[in-house]
Amino acid sequence: MSTDTNPTPPNGNGSTTATALPPDATLEFVREKVTKKAVTADHPTWCPGCGDFAVLASYYKVIEKRQLDHEKIVTLAGIGCSSRFPYFVNGYGAHFIHGRAVPLASGISLARPDLHVFLFGGDGDGFSIGGNHLNHGARKNINMTYFIMDNFVYGLTKKQTSPTSPIGFKSKTDPTGAIDMPVNPMKQLISAGASFIARTHATQVNHMIQMIERAMDHQGFSVIECLSECVEFYPGAFDPANPRKGGSFELIQEKKWDNTPEDEQRHDVTDELAAYKLASLPFPGVFGVFYESDRPTKNSLEKKWIDSTREKLGGASDRDILQKTFDRMK
Ligand SMILES: Cc1ncc(C[n+]2csc(CCOP(=O)(O)OP(=O)(O)O)c2C)c(N)n1
Ligand code: SF4
Ligand SMILES: [Mg+2]
Numbered sequence: 001m002s003t004d005t006n007p008t009p010p011n012g013n014g015s016t017t018a019t020a021l022p023p024d025a026t027l028e029f030v031r032e033k034v035t036k037k038a039v040t041a042d043h044p045t046w047c048p049g050c051g052d053f054a055v056l057a058s059y060y061k062v063i064e065k066r067q068l069d070h071e072k073i074v075t076l077a078g079i080g081c082s083s084r085f086p087y088f089v090n091g092y093g094a095h096f097i098h099g100r101a102v103p104l105a106s107g108i109s110l111a112r113p114d115l116h117v118f119l120f121g122g123d124g125d126g127f128s129i130g131g132n133h134l135n136h137g138a139r140k141n142i143n144m145t146y147f148i149m150d151n152f153v154y155g156l157t158k159k160q161t162s163p164t165s166p167i168g169f170k171s172k173t174d175p176t177g178a179i180d181m182p183v184n185p186m187k188q189l190i191s192a193g194a195s196f197i198a199r200t201h202a203t204q205v206n207h208m209i210q211m212i213e214r215a216m217d218h219q220g221f222s223v224i225e226c227l228s229e230c231v232e233f234y235p236g237a238f239d240p241a242n243p244r245k246g247g248s249f250e251l252i253q254e255k256k257w258d259n260t261p262e263d264e265q266r267h268d269v270t271d272e273l274a275a276y277k278l279a280s281l282p283f284p285g286v287f288g289v290f291y292e293s294d295r296p297t298k299n300s301l302e303k304k305w306i307d308s309t310r311e312k313l314g315g316a317s318d319r320d321i322l323q324k325t326f327d328r329m330k
Contacts, residue, residue: 034070036060041090051202051228058208072115076101080122081156082149099130102137105144113299117144124154127163127183138194140298141220151230152237159233185225186279196222197291203242220297241284252288
């Protein structure tokens with residue numbers, strides 16, 4: 001809630017209206033609670049049982065739990081079943097070009113560092129067509145949270161091999177089974193330089209919520225890979241990590257720095273090599289935070305540079321700086 005001194009409202013011709021408030025009156029802005037209902041938009045059009053429903057529910061839950069300012073939430077995506085996400089969120093956002101959500105998000109994040117920039121998309125969107133953008137967004141450490149709904153297949157276009165499909169996976173593009181070595185998302189993200197890297201499973205909602213909150217609180221390029229089943233084109237793909245289907249959901253035990261002998265065995269999230277070792281475990285691997293580093297964001301580095309330039313120019317406005325640049329070109 002904020003209280004502002006009321007400026008005399010203009011009526012278009014410079015004079016005040018008969019209903020103008022007295023100069024000492026105050027306007028009270030009461031912020032409404034952001035509920036799941038407030039951020040829910042269209043009815044999701046995913047197939048019944050698709051893992052992506054749980055991701056959407058977790059996102060709503062985080063927004064409600066953390067009471068994010070509704071007008072500061074930006075939900076972006078590329079193209080794919082998973083990328084339909086922004087349609088189902090009531091708020092600012094865009095369903096953008098296939099694989100191009102990172103560049104769009106980069107511009108938004110750098111221009112408006114006060115916003116919560118969230119991206120959602122699939123394995124194809126992130127690691128195939130958008131692979132290049134993902135790597136550069138990561139290396140530049142641009143502040144945003146990228147949630148990759150990995151179903152090991154192209155769902156929207158009805159079952160082609162994706163960059164994460166395992167060898168042997170039969171699809172319309174590989175009728176006799178995939179032969180190319182798949183991308184290991186955790187390894188790729190570590191080497192690309194993402195400063196927060198986590199992994200979760202769409203059937204483990206509490207864990208997914210924890211990972212979203214930690215990624216959101218991290219300053220920099222945070223990425224979560226979520227195993228989210230495509231029940232239509234790759235049913236049962238993630239059963240080995242689903243305890244309800246006989247699998248095992250193995251959590252990363254993070255160091256508590258409590259000087260106990262057991263702590264020596266726990267994972268240090270700042271250790272890149274240890275994260276790489278965890279990423280090398282055979283499928284279905286482990287879940288939780290693999291890596292976290294507090295190196296400076298591009299947002300903060302750019303801000304320093306902008307502030308020092310502005311100072312040198314005696315606090316000139318953006319318009320004045322532009323005008324001076326144009327004048328020099330004459
Ligand atoms: C430039 C461009 N190339 C290809 C396509 C076709 N296309 C749409 S979605 C998609 C892949 C979707 O797979 P993924 O990102 O894994 O999302 P999912 O549907 O599995 O959630 C492709 C190849 C497109 N829309 N635009
Ligand atoms: S095709 Fe697969 S990924 Fe797409 S909505 Fe259906 S179950 Fe989900
Ligand atoms: Mg996919």
